[in-house]
Amino acid sequence: MELSAILLQVLNGLDKGSAYALIALGLTLIFGTLGVVNFAHGALFMIGAFCAVTTQRLLSISTITIDETKTDFLGKPLQIKTPIVESWFGESVGQALIDWSVPLAILLTIPVMLIIGFVMERGLIKHFYKRPHSDQILVTFGLAIVLQELIKAYFGANQIPAPAPSVFIGSFDFGALIGMDAGKLLYPYWRIVYFCFALLIIGLVFAFLQFTTFGMVVRAGMADRETVGLLGIDIDKRFTIMFGIAAAVAGLAGVMYTPINSPSYTFGTDFLVISFVVVVVGGMGSLGGAVLAGFVLGILESFASMRQVIEFIPGINQVVIYLVAIVILLVRPRGLLGRKGVMES
Amino acid sequence: MSSKNNLLNKPVTRRSVLKASAATATVMAAPMIIPSTAYGYANEPKGAAVTLGFNVPQSGAYADEGADELRAYELAVEHLNGGGDGGMMGTFSSKVLKGNGILGRKVEYVTGDTQTKPDAARASARSMIEKDGAIMITGGSSSGVAVAVQGLCQEAGVIFMAGLTHSNDTTGKDKKANGFRHFFNSYMSGAALAPILGDNYGKDRKAYHLTADYNWGYTTEEAVRTSTEAMGWETVAAVKTPLSQTDFSSYVAPVQASGADVLVLNHYGANMVNSLTSAVQFGLRGAQVNGKSLEIVVPLYSRLMAKGAGENVKGIFGSTNWHWSLTDEGSKAFVRSFGEKYGFPPSQAAHTCYVQTLLYADACERAGSHDPCAVAEALEGFEFDGLGNGPTLYRAEDHQCFKDVLVVKGKENPSSEFDLLEIVEVTPAAQVTYDASIFGGELGSCNSGA
Structure with missing residues (x-):
């Protein structure tokens, strides 16, 4: 097997691993603070993706003029749509805005996801803190289905393309960079952007928890909720905000993922199950573990999808993540970076 | 208490065991589906209406395609009952459809959700046959579903007019005497x-x-x-x-x-x-x-x-299989009536479903009966034109339609959001015709559910 093929799969694993890491990070934040297993987290990722679609649609709202010289498929005069942003800001700026709708969608995603997070926590999940985990799983799972069906009812079941800005179309030739044959190690620009974006978000979350007073209180609350409460700090309010932040992280992971895969209402389910495995492998409640496991499992999955590997062990691409999870749980039940005593008898 | 005691105290005899096992065997041996066979064939219509069952994906990944199929079916029913502009009934080479339903009976329909899962599709088809008295099942957007529902219709003794299914198996190794496919294949x-x-x-x-x-x-x-x-x-x-x-x-x-x-x-x-x-x-x-x-x-x-x-x-x-930009009279008529009703052109899935409904109705008229075996006979070897694909043959040996195939290319400069594909060539039917035996499978004999 050539070196370039191996490097290619490592690169490949990085972007998927980024998404796993971001979702797992949010899951861990919620589990670590509120002790809730949030099965609706995949749906939050999906809603983030649809923020990109919505932004694209908002920017493409058009005025309709009738062109009598051309006809549509029924032979009627053709309706010509001109996006309003083009008539407001001029054609070139208007087109650039539409072209950049995915990165611009971040501006919409953050407030929307924070609000959804707050509403979810205050309106629904709050009432389930004292209930068993199975109830929490059922209610969040049910919520995920409701959110999916709402998106389907409005946007339809088909995938909706939300492309990257045209400057990011195409691939970067890593091969030429490290002295290999040109064309052997191509990697799309947008996936590089996604990876860097994920690192940035992960860095921001960690910095927020590590270097702000708010973050310190939250960390203290994660370690010992009761004592922090006894010190007169309203820890519940802070945890609600953390829930909103976790939702925003999932939403941001989704919005930037849309150029890689066109979103549909099932967008989140594909990531949710694996993200839970990521959380368990990384160590329940360990933020660093979630990130590490996200990347490791993303890369492993990539390798398992190689033709040479599938020919050797058919079907391995579909089970590799779970096999690794089983092995890790047998050997090290607390997960890669889990604290001693968590998930261990 | 007493009844419980009685049950518990009742001695188990050799005779009672034999009786119970005989009863169980009878139940087990009974056919899985028992449609109303009081008449000559399954779900024979006696009233002034006839019910068709439209089994399309209404949820899951193909829901949008299923929705388009359903639009086409509703349009077909409207046309069969004399409503609208008649669509392709006007261009169809067979002229027996008069817009007065099928054999004078008003066409009604029920719908089911296949969810693009074979087991869910079978369950919804079964419900339409058993509960709603559907005499024909049609629709679907997956070969896995088509093969499963076709098998069920064969057992139940109703006709299955496949929707969008492209696997060779549907009319190849899994073909059935009660199943018919208009769509092309791999x-x-x-x-x-x-x-x-x-x-x-x-x-x-x-x-x-x-x-x-x-x-x-x-x-x-x-x-x-x-x-x-x-x-x-x-x-x-x-x-x-x-x-x-x-x-x-x-x-x-x-x-x-x-x-x-x-x-x-x-x-x-x-x-x-x-x-x-x-x-x-x-x-x-x-x-x-x-x-x-x-x-x-x-x-x-x-x-x-x-x-x-x-x-x-x-x-x-x-x-x-078909594209709305085709310029033959049939396609134009269909695009016009579909476009007027819904505001956008129909998909290939909508086209094949509409055509299948018309072909079924036409076969009933020509057979003079809803009897599945008479309908199947009328469809076998039927040659027709004017339904958007040029001259077409419903081959008797495997119940597959043979017609021209469109080779298309993603359009470089689309003029509208629907104008995504351009037709590169219309490959004549003769070039895509194969021997019916190459994929194996047995058609078996027609089941009328009698």
Whole structure:
């Protein structure tokens, strides 16, 4: 097997691993603070993706003029749509805005996801803190289905393309960079952007928890909720905000993922199950573990999808993540970076 | 208390055991479906109406395609009952449909949700047959579903008019006497595509296949391989991808390094949208391999799905059963009545479903009966025209329609959001016709449920 093929799969694993890491990070934040297993987290990722679609649609709202010289498929005069942003800001700026709708969608995603997070926590999940985990799983799972069906009812079941800005179309030739044959190690620009974006978000979350007073209180609350409460700090309010932040992280992971895969209402389910495995492998409640496991499992999955590997062990691409999870749980039940005593008898 | 005691105290005798096992055996041996067979055949209509069962995906990944099928069925029912402008009834070569329902009975319908899952599709078809008295089941957007529902209709003694199903198996190894397919199949796609690919890309090409891991994927890969290898192409690799796969990057990334200069995506629906998007992102299209430009081929195109892939479909070859831009009278009439009613042109799935409904109604009229066996006989070997695909034969040996196949290409400069595919060639039926025995399977005999 050539070196370039191996490097290619490592690169490949990085972007998927980024998404796993971001979702797992949010899951861990919620589990670590509120002790809730949030099965609706995949749906939050999906809603983030649809923020990109919505932004694209908002920017493409058009005025309709009738062109009598051309006809549509029924032979009627053709309706010509001109996006309003083009008539407001001029054609070139208007087109650039539409072209950049995915990165611009971040501006919409953050407030929307924070609000959804707050509403979810205050309106629904709050009432389930004292209930068993199975109830929490059922209610969040049910919520995920409701959110999916709402998106389907409005946007339809088909995938909706939300492309990257045209400057990011195409691939970067890593091969030429490290002295290999040109064309052997191509990697799309947008996936590089996604990876860097994920690192940035992960860095921001960690910095927020590590270097702000708010973050310190939250960390203290994660370690010992009761004592922090006894010190007169309203820890519940802070945890609600953390829930909103976790939702925003999932939403941001989704919005930037849309150029890689066109979103549909099932967008989140594909990531949710694996993200839970990521959380368990990384160590329940360990933020660093979630990130590490996200990347490791993303890369492993990539390798398992190689033709040479599938020919050797058919079907391995579909089970590799779970096999690794089983092995890790047998050997090290607390997960890669889990604290001693968590998930261990 | 007393009854419990009685039950417990009742001695178990050899006689009671025998009785119980005989009763159980009788129940087990009874047919799985018991439609109302008080008459000559299953669900024989006695009133002034006849019920058709439209079994389409209303949820799941193909829900949009299912919704378009349902629109077509509603339009067909409207036309059969004399409403609207009559659509393709006016252009259909057979003139027995008068707009007074089927055999004078008003056409009514019930719908079911296949969820694109064989077991759910069977359950909804069964419910429509048993509870609603549907005399014919039609629809669907997957070969797995089509084969499952076709088998059920054969057991139940009703006619199955397949919707969108492209696997060779539906009228090949899994064919049934009660099942009929108007849509084309993998073999025809391969046979129609190969010459066009040869003309455009040359006879010396190395192909890399990515194939959806289920029966439609296999038959499509086989069809395209056989027909392209016959003209001199070499198949470098064929990799199966899980049906649930959404990110194809790890599958498309190694293509270029493999020395292949053509990538064939035997994918449909979301798989197609995602694999094509990944392939284009990885810069495969137009990349230089072996001194040639790397090309991508999508054997089965759907306009609804081309929409999901956006810009990525431009210039990519594939095949389709029908396209709204066809200019024959039948297609024009259908696009007009569908477009007037719904505001956008119909998909190929809508077209085949509309045509299947008309063909069923026409067969009933010509047979003078709703009896499935009489209807099947009327459909077998039936030659017709004016339904959008040119002269067509419903072959008696395998219940497959033989008609022209469209080779299409993603349009470079679409004039509207519907104008995504352009027709490159209309491959004549003779070129895609094969011997009915090559795929094996037995048609069996017709079951009227009597």
